[in-house]
Amino acid sequence: MKYKVTLAIALVLVWLVWSGHYDKPFILLLGAISCAFSMYLSCRMKIVDEEGAPAQLGLRPFISYAPWLAKEIAKSNWDVTKVILSPQMPMQRNMVTVTAHPKTQLGRVILANSITLTPGTVSVSMEDDQILIHALSFEGAAEDISGNMDRRVQALERRT
Amino acid sequence: MILTILTVVSWVLILSGAFFSIIGGIGIVRFPEFFSRLHGGGITDTMGAALIVLGLICLSPSILVAIKLMMILFFLLVTSPSSCHALSNSALAQGYWPELDNTGKSKNK
Secondary structure: OHHHHHHHHHHHHHHHHHHOOOOOHHHHHHHHHHHHHHHHHHHHOOOOOOOOOOHHHOOHHHHHHHHHHHHHHHHHHHHHHHHHHOOOOOOOOEEEEEEOOOOOHHHHHHHHHHHHHOOOEEEEEEEOOEEEEEEOOOOOHHHHHHHHHHHHHHHHHOOO | OHHHHHHHHHHHHHHHHHHHHHHHHHHHHHOOOHHHHHHHHHHHHHHHHHHHHHHHHHHOOOHHHHHHHHHHHHHHHHHHHHHHHHHHHHHHHOOOOOOOOOOOOOOOO
């Protein structure tokens, strides 16, 4: 139920923000119909669960996780930029295997996507809870960053 | 006054976004092999796109346009690692093992 409410609120908000129509009743009615139809379709597809409409995360991904991730991305962007611009390109390419501790599928997807999003580390493959990372140049830093991320994603999915 | 500041800030953001996009392109050319080149593309995907969209948000005439730009940035940041991961994973699935620089604790074969 909680997931359905979240999805409905998200659909209505998206429709209102993206259309920008607030005064014409006919168009508002069409918007309501399309939201209801989307709700009906997604219930029929049985995708309204803790993955399709992650109500249990609340707004924390945007409030606490995203700013930290943006900071990390900016830092590692700068590191990779220095590697690219330096004449001899001091690379230390290596493959690292880290253990993903988040228990839910969603948490693991968030973790692996965050690792890939950070330049300098790309998650290449994932088997159960082992993520194989191709790291560009930072020997210990790849483990550091992903360990830190791991803890934060775990904090994100706690209190479900 | 505020408009001037906003314009200046947005141009700084857009120009630095363009700078990082070019860096990403240079990285794709300069890196020696496939897996390292993904990292070069990552710079364009994250820093380049984010700075340019932030600059455009500063220039946007209404709050609705700003929110739409933020949604574009959000979807860009959610989907680009997926494509990056799909590329690298398919390379690995085809049996292409990356060149590595260090020996030792990594699983080098």
